[in-house]
Each structure stands twice: as C-alpha cells, then as structure tokens.
Amino acid sequence: MQSTIKKENGVLNVAVSGRLDTVTSAELKGKLDEIEYENVDIDFDFTGVEYISSAGLRLVIALQKEATETGNKLVIKNINKVVAEVFKVSGLDKILTIV
C-alpha cells in the first residue's frame, strides 16, 4: 500500500493505493494519527486500491464517525469493483459518501 496525505484549505486529502488489509490499514491509521486533522473534511482517493478488507472498513467507519460528530464531510472517490462490492456487502455504501 502506498499513501499520501495532504492538508489543504481545511481539507485532508488522503490518496491510497494497493491493498487495504489488516496490515496496511494499521499502517494508514498510524500515519493519520501523526497528523492533526481535527475539524477537517476528509477526501479519500481510492484510485489504485485493489481491495479493502474489514480492517480497512473499520478505519473508514471510525473516520466517518468522527466527521459526523464534528459536522465535517468524508468523501471517498474512485473505488474499483471489488471495493464497491465490499462496501455493498457490509452496508457501508448507504452511509458513506462515495463519488
């Protein structure tokens, strides 16, 4: 997994690619924890994400909960077929903002 995280104009741009699984989700969480991103909108770019497993889903769920509490937005962009299928199976497609 590769990831780039940038904070611009009150928006946290997170670009992820590769596998978002047990190991890489923990890595990503570690990276996010290092940055102060409180009270910002999050813009997830999933271009190049091969798949997401439940560990990745839990990270996304946690971020979505925080955003909802602070009144911020979380947007996920450019998901592939597999990620869309996983979001659908888990019911997250109804809650997340996927564009």
Next chain:
Amino acid sequence: MKKFLKPTIRKKIVLLSALLSILLIAVSVTVSSAIFVSRIKKDAQTQCRTSCEMLGEYLSELEMQTTVSGSMAPFITYYKQNLNDIYANNREEIEEMSLKEINSPDDLAEKKSFFTELTSGLFGSGMMGLSYDKSSFRNLYPEVLAEMERLASAEGFINCKVFYYDAEHNNMVFMCDSTYTTSVTYSYPGSIEKTDEKIKTDVILKGGVADFSLDDYFMGYAPVVIENETVAYVSFKYSIDHLVNNEKEFIWMLVGIMLGASVVIVLVYLFLADRWLMKNVTKLSDAARKFTSHMNEGEIVPVDAEIRTNDEIKDLSDDFFALQNKVAAYSEDIAKKSAEEERILAELNIASKIQLQSLPDKPLSTDSARISSFIKPAKEVGGDLFDYFFTDEGKVFFTIADVSGKGVPAALFMMRGKEIIRSCAKAGMSAAKIAETANAELCKNNKEGLFITAFIGVYDEKAKRLTYVRAGHEQPFLLRDGVAEKIGEESNALLGVFDDAPFISETLEIRSGDKILLYTDGLNEGINEKNEEFGYDRIKETLENASGEILAAAYEAEKAFAGAAEQFDDITMVLFECVKSDTIALHSPTYDDIPVVTDRINAFVQGLDPHKISELDVILDEILNNYVSYAFDAVKKPQIDIEARLDRDVVQLSFVDNGALFDPLQQQTPAATNVLDRQGGLGITLVKSLSDSIHYRVFEGKNHLTITKTLKG
C-alpha cells in the same frame, strides 16, 4: 433385613430343633395326659365300685338286725314297704311330677311341696305337719344317711342314692338321696326315674355290681341283697371333670416342666451343633472370605481354616486349602504370562507405529495432480499399505494394498510387499510390470501362504493418462462431474499366490477435476451395531455429496454409520485428484505472514480474473487475521496448514489448524441497521458473501475450514 432373613444353617438348625421340641412336647403332653386321665378314671371306677359294694353290704347287714338303734324299724323292710304303698296309690301323679321339667324356682317349690305332702305320713305322726327334707329322713334312719354321706364325701363323688325297681312300669323309685334337698337333681323319696336300658340289663336283670362311664361322670350301681333276694339298689355318681379339674394344675406343671426341658434340650443341642458343626463351618467360611478379600486387594495368600476335627468339614477345608494353593500358583503363572504379553503388545505397538511412519504422511502435489491419504488403524496391527511418489521417469506412482490376515505376520509381509513394490516403481516400471515383478518376488519363500490385494497406478502427467492394475483389490471410485463410478472391473490375480500369473493393465484418460478414491475393505466392510456393512453405495453417495475435504468426509460418513460398533480393520484411503495444488504450512503465524500467503495464492491462481482474485485476497485477509487475532491464545505450537487446489477456474482453499475448536459459521452476524456501530462480524460477513461455498468441520481434533470460489469474470 435381608441379612436377617438369610437362611443360614444355624437358623435352619434352630428352626428344626424348635419344630422337634414342639413335636416332642405335644406328644408327651398328649400321652401323659391320656395316661393321667385314664389312671384317674380307673381310680374313680374302683372307688365307685367299692363304695357301691360297701353300701350294699352295709344295708344288707343293717337289715339283718331286727332293730336299728335309734330307728323305728328295719330300713328296707319297713321303709320300702311304706314308701311302696304311697307309690302304688299315687303312681300316676308321682310319674307326672317326677318327670316334669324344673324350669323355675316355682316349679321346684311345687315339686317339693308335692313330695312333702305325699310322704308326710311316712315319717311318723311326730313328723306330721313338718316340711319334708333330708332331716326328716335323717331322724328316722340317721345311720343309713350317715353311712351314705360318709361314702359320698370322698373327692369327686356327686351323690349316693338308694332306690328300688318297679318292674311293671320300669321305674326306679327313690328311697333316699345323700345330696341337698335344695338341689335340682335331688331325688325325693317316692319320686321316680325311668330306668335306663343299660342299667336294666346289667344291674337289675343280672343283679351284679356295675359301673358306667358317661360323658363327664361315672355311675356305679350295686344291689342290696337280703336272704338272696334283691330288695333295693344303691347308686353312686362320680365326676370325672371334677377330678380332672383338680389335677389341672398338675398337668400345667407337667407341661411347663416338659417345655422347660425341651428348651434346655434345644439349647444343649444348639450349643453342641454350634460347637461341633457350625464353629467349623464358620471358620471355613471366614477363611474363604479372608482369602477372597486378600484376592480383591491383588494379593493371593492361601488361608488355612485350621479345623482339627476329623469330619467332612475338615475334608472340605483341606480340599479348599489345596484349591487356594493351586489358585495362588496359577495366578502367579498368569501374572508372569500377562507381563510377557504386555511386553509383546508394547513391542507390537511400536512395530505398528514404525509401520505407519514408513507410509507417506504428506500429500503429494504435482503440476496437475494431488495425491493425499488417510489411515485409521484398527486396534490390532494390520496389513494395510499405501504409497505415492515421483518415479525416476518423472511419472506419478501411487498404490494401495491390503495384506491378508492381521497381526505381526500381516505387518511384516506388508513391509516386505511395500519395499518390493516401491523398488519396482522407483525403477520406472509400468503398472503391469510392477505387479508382475512384485508377485513373483512375494511368491518366493511364502510358506505361510499370505497374499496381497493391490491397486497400482502410474499417472503420466504429460499425456494425462493413468495406467493401472487391479490385483484382487477393491474397485476404486472415479468421481467425475459429480458422479462417482467404480473403475477397474477386470481384476488380475492376487499378489503372492501364483508366481507366473499374468498382469494386464488398463488405462484411463484423466480430465481436470477427476478424483479417484482408492480404499481398503476396512471402509466398505466397516459394520454398524446392527452388523450391516457400510458398502459401496454409501461410498458412492458420500463422494457425490462430499463437501470440503473428501477423505475427511468419507471417514466421517463411515464413523457416523458405524456408531458405537468397534472398528475391526484398518480404514485406509488414497485420493488422486487431477487438480493443481499448493500447500503452505504456517507455524506460529503473525500478521506479517498474511501478505506472504496472499502473494503466494495470487501466484497460484495467476491468470484468472483479477477482480475475483482481489475478492479471494479479502477472504484470505479476513481468515488469517481472525487466526492471528483469536485462534491460538492457549496453544503451544500454533500451526495452520493451508492447501489450495485449482480445478480449471475454481479454487478451493482448505485451512486446518490446531487452535481452539471454533466454528466461524456459527458466529452471529449482527443486523445491519447501524453499520457504524458494528464491531465484530464484518469479516465473516465478507467471507460468506465473497465465496461460492464455505464448509466447516472438526476432524481428528482440528478445525477444518474449506472455501471454494470461482475465479472467472
């Protein structure tokens, strides 16, 4: 209570003694009381007779005197004559009054009044006007009455009467009576009684002294003879009851003494029986009990009852002691033998293990095939064998075989057979040649006549062709397109019987996904509690419906069928599958192993739909994550064996782990109403959704999870 009711010999002796003494008492009391009563009767009779004679004689003598001192005239002559006058004149009235029943004091008073009136003239002018009673008579004949009373005063006498006989009317006419005038039975002078036939015959007609034994008294009769003429009669009444009653105390005392004596006799008898018989029986029984209680503690020590009498019990005791000694000797012998047996069993056990270790314990994966095996040995060392490997020619060899019989000979022969077949196969011989060579070798020095049934297969991967020989072995099943059918209908000879037997092989074109199950008769001849065999139909059915691992499914089906029935024969199976396969063993897995496994599986399924492969990766991530996070908390050497099989575009992943038994399919997936609050259950939900099928079973104490997924876009 049960112990109390136990019919011991002692109790039987007591019971018998008690019965005996009761019988003794009954007999002696009966006999002695009979003797006693008859003696009393005899005494009474004698006394009665004597009294009769004495009174008769007295009255006769009295009559001989011209005058009686103090009396008015001779008793019989005067008194009887006067009384007879009165009787003759008033006979009908007298009869009526005499025979009248006395039912009340009034009746008695009437009777008394009548006879007083009747005889008032008889007892002299001086007596006129006086009421009649015995004293009137006493005044006239004091000596007569005194003598009567004297005689009647003896114990048991009821009364004494004097009467004469009126032959014309058969009446006894009473002259005097020694009893009280107030008595109902008092016979008034002048009163009558009808004469009893026996008295008439024996006394009156024969004129002798007689006595009669009636129900509860005697009657004695004697004539009063004056100058050879019977003028009157005397009678004495004597009570038997009275006498017997008087002697009752004595009888009771007698019974008491006898009872006491019997008790003493029984006690003495018991004491002696106990001393002489029971003591020794008890001693013997104690010795026996001691011996068996020692025996229960695992010690065999003969116990001598030490009986010193020279009777049968002594013989029995001696025999018993000898028997104990024999048992002790025999047990020692058996103990030695069983120790020896145990040693042999232990060695056999080791032999059995060595035998199993000589068989392949891992599946063999080739480019396009996979061979795996299963063996469940029966208790006894058996002769099942299987083998598989690459031949020197690059072909895949596999075999299953079963040696006739069981035990050490079968095991040794099996080892020999395995080595021969192995060396032939290694050298790259054809299936027929292997069979032929092995047969010839096994026929040599086979004096015990053992033989082997075998199925020998050589798979040519390039040509996708299986060449096989069936030598008397069970027909394997080919599972193709969901249908299982037996193959190898024609059988060759058994191995080790005819050294020149020809062996002809058959060929089978193998298609991707084909599965061939080889097995020994331990499977199809496995019996259940009703003694029914598992049979070929059930094998076919199991294969066609198997989910997950086929070998595990087949063994489980047989075990479920057998129930509690013992497994008598080894159950051995070899599975040939035409699938691409890969095996990964993870020891003490960590999160870092997840990408390694993922990469390897991705390489294994390379070329198939990438999206589907990504989904497979999600499945892998979820399952491995779960293993690392939860499965091995209390496990010393955690291990996961992962097998991947690829049949065209269908991949099957098998996970076998030694972690805590846990069925992930039983995990409750929470309702999706509030997805954001969901913590657990996401992973299994994804696995279930993304796989074609998922199967879990516990087999041989391990978790077996099998997942299949089609990797086609």
